[in-house]
Amino acid sequence: MAAPLSVEVEFGGGAELLFDGVKKHQVTLPEQEEPWDIRNLLVWIKKNLLKERPELFIQGDSVRPGILVLINDADWELLVSTSGTFPPLAPTLPALAHIEWLGNPLPYSSPTLSWEAGTVLYP
Amino acid sequence: HEQKCVKCKEGPPVVVIRAGDAFCRDCFKAFYVHKFRAMLGKNRLIFPGEKVLLAWSGGPSSSSMVWQVLEGLSQDSAKRLRFVPGVIYVDEGAACGQSAEDRAETLAQVKLVLQTVGFPWHLVALEEVFGLPPSVLCCSVPEPTGAEGAYKAAVDSFLRQQHVPQGEGAQDGSSPAQEQGQLCQPPMQKPLGLPSLAGSPAAAQTEALSRLFHSVKTLTAKEELLQTLRTHLILHVARAHGYSKVMTGESCTRLAVKLMTNLALGRGAFLAWDTGFSDERHGDVVLVRPMRDHTLKEVAFYNRLFAVPSVFTPAIDTKAPEKASIHRLMEAFLLRLQTQFPSTVSTVYRTSEKLAKAPRDGRAAGPRCLLCMCALDVDDADSATAFGAQTSPHFSPMQPPAEARPPPAPCCVPGVGRAQGCCRGACGRENPHVCVIEQLCYGCRVNMKDLPSLDPLPPYILAEAQLRSQRAHVLQEVQEYLIVDSDGEATES
Numbered sequence: 259m260a261a262p263l264s265v266e267v268e269f270g271g272g273a274e275l276l277f278d279g280v281k282k283h284q285v286t287l288p289e290q291e292e293p294w295d296i297r298n299l300l301v302w303i304k305k306n307l308l309k310e311r312p313e314l315f316i317q318g319d320s321v322r323p324g325i326l327v328l329i330n331d332a333d334w335e336l337l338v339s340t341s342g343t344f345p346p347l348a349p350t351l352p353a354l355a356h357i358e359w360l361g362n363p364l365p366y367s368s369p370t371l372s373w374e375a376g377t378v379l380y381p
Numbered sequence: 382h383e384q385k386c387v388k389c390k391e392g393p394p395v396v397v398i399r400a401g402d403a404f405c406r407d408c409f410k411a412f413y414v415h416k417f418r419a420m421l422g423k424n425r426l427i428f429p430g431e432k433v434l435l436a437w438s439g440g441p442s443s444s445s446m447v448w449q450v451l452e453g454l455s456q457d458s459a460k461r462l463r464f465v466p467g468v469i470y471v472d473e474g475a476a477c478g479q480s481a482e483d484r485a486e487t488l489a490q491v492k493l494v495l496q497t498v499g500f501p502w503h504l505v506a507l508e509e510v511f512g513l514p515p516s517v518l519c520c521s522v523p524e525p526t527g528a529e530g531a532y533k534a535a536v537d538s539f540l541r542q543q544h545v546p547q548g549e550g551a552q553d554g555s556s557p558a559q560e561q562g563q564l565c566q567p568p569m570q571k572p573l574g575l576p577s578l579a580g581s582p583a584a585a586q587t588e589a590l591s592r593l594f595h596s597v598k599t600l601t602a603k604e605e606l607l608q609t610l611r612t613h614l615i616l617h618v619a620r621a622h623g624y625s626k627v628m629t630g631e632s633c634t635r636l637a638v639k640l641m642t643n644l645a646l647g648r649g650a651f652l653a654w655d656t657g658f659s660d661e662r663h664g665d666v667v668l669v670r671p672m673r674d675h676t677l678k679e680v681a682f683y684n685r686l687f688a689v690p691s692v693f694t695p696a697i698d699t700k701a702p703e704k705a706s707i708h709r710l711m712e713a714f715l716l717r718l719q720t721q722f723p724s725t726v727s728t729v730y731r732t733s734e735k736l737a738k739a740p741r742d743g744r745a746a747g748p749r750c751l752l753c754m755c756a757l758d759v760d761d762a763d764s765a766t767a768f769g770a771q772t773s774p775h776f777s778p779m780q781p782p783a784e785a786r787p788p789p790a791p792c793c794v795p796g797v798g799r800a801q802g803c804c805r806g807a808c809g810r811e812n813p814h815v816c817v818i819e820q821l822c823y824g825c826r827v828n829m830k831d832l833p834s835l836d837p838l839p840p841y842i843l844a845e846a847q848l849r850s851q852r853a854h855v856l857q858e859v860q861e862y863l864i865v866d867s868d869g870e871a872t873e874s
Contacts (some may be wrong), residue, residue: 323716
């Protein structure tokens with residue numbers, strides 16, 4: 259059982275255009291069965307925050323390639339398991355996480371995101 | 382977590398570069414700055430004291446570039462960058478369908494950043510291309526770059542001059558006092574012929590640009606046209622103010638996409654110029670891409686970690702779906718491939734580094750494309766190819782669809798200063814459309830197909846097309862009377 263989680267989510271670099279131009283959102287994720295991780299946070303964002311054009315932000319289970327994700331000012335890729343467990347787990351959200359989505363989901367979008375649900379990242 | 386920076390083995394990692402290399406904040410900064418300085422240093426193209434115009438779009442890459450220059454210039458003298466910068470921002474709002482209010486708001490933010498940076502700045506609107514002279518499309522013969530030792534000699538001489546006491550010959554903008562002075566100057570407005578009210582472009586020009594872009598049928602063609610016009614404008618400003626170099630902020634990621642896109646657009650012959658570090662096609666003004674070794678991820682992280690100011694503006698294909706243009710499609714393709722094969726972008730980029738610029742057959746410069754100014758990839762003799770057949774003078778001119786054909790108008794523009802009755806022969810075809818098309822390279826021709834009429838194009842393009850056409854026609858007429866060189870090539874006066 260996951261307790262309710264307070265998270266500040268920020269969209270920048272053009273990503274905010276899909277959220278009515280609002281960059282910062284203070285959200286409280288409700289109590290639920292599974293622990294909160296990026297994958298189900300994305301589902302929640304799509305349902306509750308995203309205003310238009312979901313395909314420009316989300317692709318399958320993950321963010322669209324080109325969108326950069328920071329968690330508490332650090333590269334999300336740092337949190338992905340590199341211990342070789344297969345498949346890598348979606349990073350669970352630390353309490354009071356500040357999650358930032360950077361990147362123009364539009365032309366010439368930002369950097370590469372190399373996480374895709376169920377895919378091995380590093381050979 | 383137990384991870385440590387792979388470089389210093391001490392600091393907490395904040396970003397993953399390439400495959401699995403986690404860097405701490407300080408090591409990342411050093412890595413990033415070093416890449417920038419190394420890119421400039423190893424190419425040795427920018428001479429001390431040279432005036433360099435920084436093309437700033439407001440986006441993350443060019444913002445980062447401007448910031449790197451700012452920091453580089455203010456370092457202590459041993460490692461300090463030594464050129465004289467200026468910044469240009471082109472307001473493309475009219476082409477992107479932005480409202481006047483949105484444009485004004487963006488410009489206000491832009492000015493704030495420009496003031497923070499403190500370099501002399503030039504704020505121009507894209508619609509000012511309607512006031513450009515045809516000469517912008519001519520490349521001037523560049524100054525001979527000199528021998529290998531020229532760069533080192535220039536640096537040595539510059540350093541020696543630095544030690545001369547203030548009274549004897551102040552250096553060109555290198556001393557802080559002069560840079561301060563430039564801060565207080567009013568913003569540069571370059572005279573483009575058409576009067577503008579209080580610094581904003583004439584409404585007629587805005588209207589004309591909007592009309593032009595509305596008439597373009599595909600997003601692909603719009604993107605290409607936008608880029609072409611922007612380049613011409615920046616070139617003009619650079620020349621008008623004595624800048625011999627223009628720096629653009631394309632990142633490694635962006636250039637990989639550009640390379641693939643340009644292949645699809647039929648610009649394969651010009652990849653080395655379109656994506657290389659330096660682009661000397663214009664002659665007197667050389668384009669330089671110092672950010673080409675930085676990935677967009679590195680740029681975004683750097684800007685975030687070190688608070689580099691930028692101004693986000695919607696571009697012409699903002700929010701466009703994936704298949705809306707070749708550019709978007711190629712970008713989506715590459716980025717998606719990158720997620721599965723993390724070396725995709727760098728592989729494409731490394732390929733671009735290997736492209737050489739040797740001229741064909743060692744021939745001297747031939748005719749240039751009217752729009753992109755690359756040497757025409759035309760083999761007139763080879764009428765076996767579709768392209769050769771198109772350019773052959775015996776081929777009947779392209780007929781646009783009947784409904785789009787403009788009314789028969791004289792294709793000579795009076796008052797452009799040409800001789801009387803001059804172009805009857807040259808443009809004695811059905812319409813002036815052909816005048817322009819035959820002056821273009823393959824890629825630009827394909828692009829122009831998406832313009833039902835060339836009339837909305839800015840006058841300088843049409844004027845220069847006619848001039849060249851007339852010149853070619855005259856040349857043909859007097860061919861037999863010209864004195865030829867021993868190698869059989871006729872010389873044009």
